[in-house]
Amino acid sequence: MSITNFRLTTEQYDENFSDIHPPFENLTAALVEANRCIFCYDAPCMKSCPTSIDVPKFIKQIATENIKGSAHTIFSSNIMGGGCSKVCPVEKLCEGACVYNLMEEEPIQIARLQRYSTEKAIKEKWPLFTRKPSNGKRVAVIGAGPAGLSCAHVLSREGVNVTVYEKEAKGGGLMTYGIAAYKVTPEFCEDEVQYILSLGGIEIKYNQELGKNVSLTELQSQYDAVYMGIGVGLARQLAIPGEELDGVVDAISFIYDIRSKGYNQVKVGDKVAVIGMGMTAIDAATQAKRLGAREVTMLYRRTQEEMPCTEVELNIAKLDGCKIVWLATPKEVLGADGKVTQLVCSTTVLGEPDASGRRSPVDTGETITLDVDMVIKAAGQMPFEKLVVENALENKYGKIVTDGKGVTSIAGVFAGGDCVNGGKEVVDAVQAGKDGAAGILDYLGL
Amino acid sequence: MADISADFLGIKSPNPFWLASAPPTDKKINVLRAFEAGWGGVVWKTLGSQVKNVSSRYSAVDYHGSRVMGFNNIELISDRPLDINLREIREVLKEFPDRAMIVSLMADNDKQSWHDLIKRVEDTGAHGLELNFGCPHGMTERGMGAAVGQDPEIARMVVEWVMEVATIPVITKLTPNVHSVVPTGLASVLGGTNALSLINTIQSVTGVDLDTFVPNPNVGGKSAFGGYCGPAVKPIALKFLTTIAQNEITRKVPISGIGGVSTWKDAVEFMLLGASNVQVCTAVMKHGFRIVEDMCEGLSYWMDEKGFTKLDDFIGKSVPTVTNWEDLDINYHIVANINQDKCVHCGLCYIACEDTSHQSIALDYGKPYNKYTIKEEECVGCNLCKLVCPVDDCITMVEQRKAPEYMNWKDFQRLGMPLNDH
Numbered sequence: 001m002s003i004t005n006f007r008l009t010t011e012q013y014d015e016n017f018s019d020i021h022p023p024f025e026n027l028t029a030a031l032v033e034a035n036r037c038i039f040c041y042d043a044p045c046m047k048s049c050p051t052s053i054d055v056p057k058f059i060k061q062i063a064t065e066n067i068k069g070s071a072h073t074i075f076s077s078n079i080m081g082g083g084c085s086k087v088c089p090v091e092k093l094c095e096g097a098c099v100y101n102l103m104e105e106e107p108i109q110i111a112r113l114q115r116y117s118t119e120k121a122i123k124e125k126w127p128l129f130t131r132k133p134s135n136g137k138r139v140a141v142i143g144a145g146p147a148g149l150s151c152a153h154v155l156s157r158e159g160v161n162v163t164v165y166e167k168e169a170k171g172g173g174l175m176t177y178g179i180a181a182y183k184v185t186p187e188f189c190e191d192e193v194q195y196i197l198s199l200g201g202i203e204i205k206y207n208q209e210l211g212k213n214v215s216l217t218e219l220q221s222q223y224d225a226v227y228m229g230i231g232v233g234l235a236r237q238l239a240i241p242g243e244e245l246d247g248v249v250d251a252i253s254f255i256y257d258i259r260s261k262g263y264n265q266v267k268v269g270d271k272v273a274v275i276g277m278g279m280t281a282i283d284a285a286t287q288a289k290r291l292g293a294r295e296v297t298m299l300y301r302r303t304q305e306e307m308p309c310t311e312v313e314l315n316i317a318k319l320d321g322c323k324i325v326w327l328a329t330p331k332e333v334l335g336a337d338g339k340v341t342q343l344v345c346s347t348t349v350l351g352e353p354d355a356s357g358r359r360s361p362v363d364t365g366e367t368i369t370l371d372v373d374m375v376i377k378a379a380g381q382m383p384f385e386k387l388v389v390e391n392a393l394e395n396k397y398g399k400i401v402t403d404g405k406g407v408t409s410i411a412g413v414f415a416g417g418d419c420v421n422g423g424k425e426v427v428d429a430v431q432a433g434k435d436g437a438a439g440i441l442d443y444l445g446l
Numbered sequence: 447m448a449d450i451s452a453d454f455l456g457i458k459s460p461n462p463f464w465l466a467s468a469p470p471t472d473k474k475i476n477v478l479r480a481f482e483a484g485w486g487g488v489v490w491k492t493l494g495s496q497v498k499n500v501s502s503r504y505s506a507v508d509y510h511g512s513r514v515m516g517f518n519n520i521e522l523i524s525d526r527p528l529d530i531n532l533r534e535i536r537e538v539l540k541e542f543p544d545r546a547m548i549v550s551l552m553a554d555n556d557k558q559s560w561h562d563l564i565k566r567v568e569d570t571g572a573h574g575l576e577l578n579f580g581c582p583h584g585m586t587e588r589g590m591g592a593a594v595g596q597d598p599e600i601a602r603m604v605v606e607w608v609m610e611v612a613t614i615p616v617i618t619k620l621t622p623n624v625h626s627v628v629p630t631g632l633a634s635v636l637g638g639t640n641a642l643s644l645i646n647t648i649q650s651v652t653g654v655d656l657d658t659f660v661p662n663p664n665v666g667g668k669s670a671f672g673g674y675c676g677p678a679v680k681p682i683a684l685k686f687l688t689t690i691a692q693n694e695i696t697r698k699v700p701i702s703g704i705g706g707v708s709t710w711k712d713a714v715e716f717m718l719l720g721a722s723n724v725q726v727c728t729a730v731m732k733h734g735f736r737i738v739e740d741m742c743e744g745l746s747y748w749m750d751e752k753g754f755t756k757l758d759d760f761i762g763k764s765v766p767t768v769t770n771w772e773d774l775d776i777n778y779h780i781v782a783n784i785n786q787d788k789c790v791h792c793g794l795c796y797i798a799c800e801d802t803s804h805q806s807i808a809l810d811y812g813k814p815y816n817k818y819t820i821k822e823e824e825c826v827g828c829n830l831c832k833l834v835c836p837v838d839d840c841i842t843m844v845e846q847r848k849a850p851e852y853m854n855w856k857d858f859q860r861l862g863m864p865l866n867d868h
Contacts, residue, residue: 042797
């Protein structure tokens with residue numbers, strides 16, 4: 001047993017990490033699905049989208065072969081509508097609310113239709129937006145993730161000149177660095193960022209990290225307003241013995257490496273345990289398998305009832321051959337020569353509901369032991385509390401406190417996305433960016 | 447099991463489904479395939495002086511993802527030599543003596559031409575003749591087809607020429623390209639025709655190509671008005687049929703119903719409104735001859751369910767229910783009811799009523815599902831909500847009479863009853 005890279009051939013890597021989303025092969029295929037949509041009024045799908053994309057309208061536009069109009073409708077509400085159509089858990093958002101569910105029929109394939117229009121727009125670089133003439137106002141955005149780019153796009157359309165400070169070498173944030181590559185490919189992420197920038201009026205300064213290369217006070221003095229979309233990023237620790245052993249990694253950095261280094265550079269064990277059952281846990285487990293791990297076991301301290309990921313996500317993991325162990329919580333990582341050899345877990349039963357309303361796990365006192373050489377921790381992410389506190393922003397356990405339009409406790413400083421909500425979907429961050437832009441436009445009197 | 451065999455002017459067929467005079471009945475090979483598939487009869491594609499056709503010839507209207515809701519052609523009458531057609535008719539008659547063989551005719555516009563053509567066709571042993579007074583394109587410019595059908599006097603004259611020599615039943619086919627089919631229908635009956643058939647195709651432009659700017663069908667960069675048919679024309683055909691079935695004179699002859707018949711249900715509707723049988727074309731041009739199997743079975747099961755043993759039990763049954771608007775009962779009133787258990791909250795009823803009707807549906811906001819209820823006092827009973835609702839039997843119309851007695855618009859006026867106050 002060992003943790004190694006280069007487990008597969010280039011062809012195998014490419015196959016394992018190619019886009020899993022089936023496109024519509026042609027217009028006719030898209031039309032068949034578009035014509036199933038009954039064009040609801042005050043549509044449940046639209047109400048279930050955090051960015052309120054006018055779903056019936058964009059689908060109707062596909063049906064009338066007005067694909068440009070369709071893409072414009074999507075991007076008007078969600079400039080990352082392309083990426084969101086690949087990474088959104090639509091089964092609990094738009095598609096989950098489709099009225100066809102109430103007729104016991106398959107819901108409209110909203111995400112697939114959304115991909116049809118947006119991929120075309122991005123590929124063919126349709127200039128669907130024009131910005132108003134520059135009004136001389138300058139805004140700094142920290143973080144070129146979904147919240148930051150969404151905010152920047154709205155501001156630029158209104159004639160504001162935007163400079164985005166991004167700590168990484170590429171834009172897209174979580175989309176580029178934190179989600180399984182087979183859901184949203186690196187090439188697509190780059191194209192999407194370029195498409196957003198093609199509006200003009202937005203400059204991204206890469207490799208510029210807040211608190212390291214640039215300070216908040218500096219930006220406040222140079223710009224008319226500052227928007228913080230710095231996300232979350234620190235992996236929650238398990239706080240169990242053996243966590244320091246070689247072979248224990250966190251899912252965030254594991255996925256980051258996959259997205260930034262190239263598949264054959266990332267080391268993975270023979271037998272991998274993944275702790276947690278959220279979207280990130282799924283992305284870590286499935287990608288560990290796709291990197292060539294022989295055996296991947298996902299452990300969750302509660303049951304399928306309470307799991308944070310959707311059933312669709314769980315099925316991806318199952319189809320990839322990941323094993324699932326419910327009602328088990330990690331107790332200790334055992335090792336030899338400083339390397340992981342085993343994971344000991346307590347088995348649990350469900351007790352009373354906790355603050356989240358979910359029944360909380362209770363330790364049975366019994367244990368199970370897995371032979372593993374790698375443990376991936378995906379037990380949640382924590383905000384950049386130190387950074388937030390250092391900059392004297394009002395916060396709750398590191399999450400920046402704002403009003404509805406991203407207004408923070410510091411005048412002229414706005415914030416939104418994961419750094420405020422603690423870590424939600426990409427689509428929530430895009431909406432937060434729009435809200436923040438509205439707050440900034442108010443503040444600037446535009 | 448119901449008896450679905452048909453007798454039209456003594457012409458027997460195992461079922462009331464004939465193929466209309468059109469491309470599917472132009473050649474022996476087609477007609478044999480049709481008979482093998484089970485069609486009860488055919489009207490052989492129109493014979494007359496030989497013509498030359500163009501390419502392309504057809505175009506269609508698609509709707510909401512469904513192909514060929516309406517169909518259009520600029521094809522003329524048979525472009526094959528008359529001798530070949532006559533020989534093939536003879537051969538088919540020999541192979542399928544139990545099927546109806548009607549031959550459509552459109553002779554040149556003089557008596558002798560009609561007489562000569564009729565004699566040659568009767569020689570084949572065909573069972574009946576259909577006079578094509580309806581073709582709306584190509585032939586019209588030569589004073590034939592619809593040019594005859596649009597002028598009752600000319601139509602009557604030609605029918606009289608025909609009746610001088612015809613010894614087999616004659617059906618006169620009417621054009622819908624008139625404000626009413628009754629005048630020509632009447633003239634034809636007075637001229638002696640044994641039966642009527644309707645409708646022929648409706649002059650149309652099915653659409654314009656948004657890249658070439660040329661309407662369909664495109665013939666080398668130009669187009670011409672064509673004849674429209676298929677499911678889209680059925681309601682128009684049913685209306686024309688009803689007027690013929692209601693007229694004191696024209697109702698005395700049998701009617702062969704034509705116009706968008708695609709299923710057994712369509713056929714039943716035509717027959718309820720007075721057609722003794724139906725003719726089909728577009729549906730087979732889209733699906734092939736095999737559709738006749740379901741037409742026969744569907745008709746038969748429906749007749750069994752309704753207790754009808756033969757076609758005459760229901761032919762014309764609905765004709766008396768079509769009346770003049772001013773004879774309708776003003777005291778009859780219905781209001782919509784939404785079954786909340788079936789409602790899927792799509793809001794289609796609400797937006798249709800709110801934007802375009804009587805603001806009779808209340809919306810209670812919900813996320814993601816709104817609740818919709820009928821404001822009964824506002825509802826005029828128009829049916830719109832029920833028509834747009836995607837769920838069967840979710841919206842029903844409930845009778846709430848305004849008063850027990852029958853009262854029509856004439857009584858209403860005579861009594862000086864109050865009109866709406868808003």
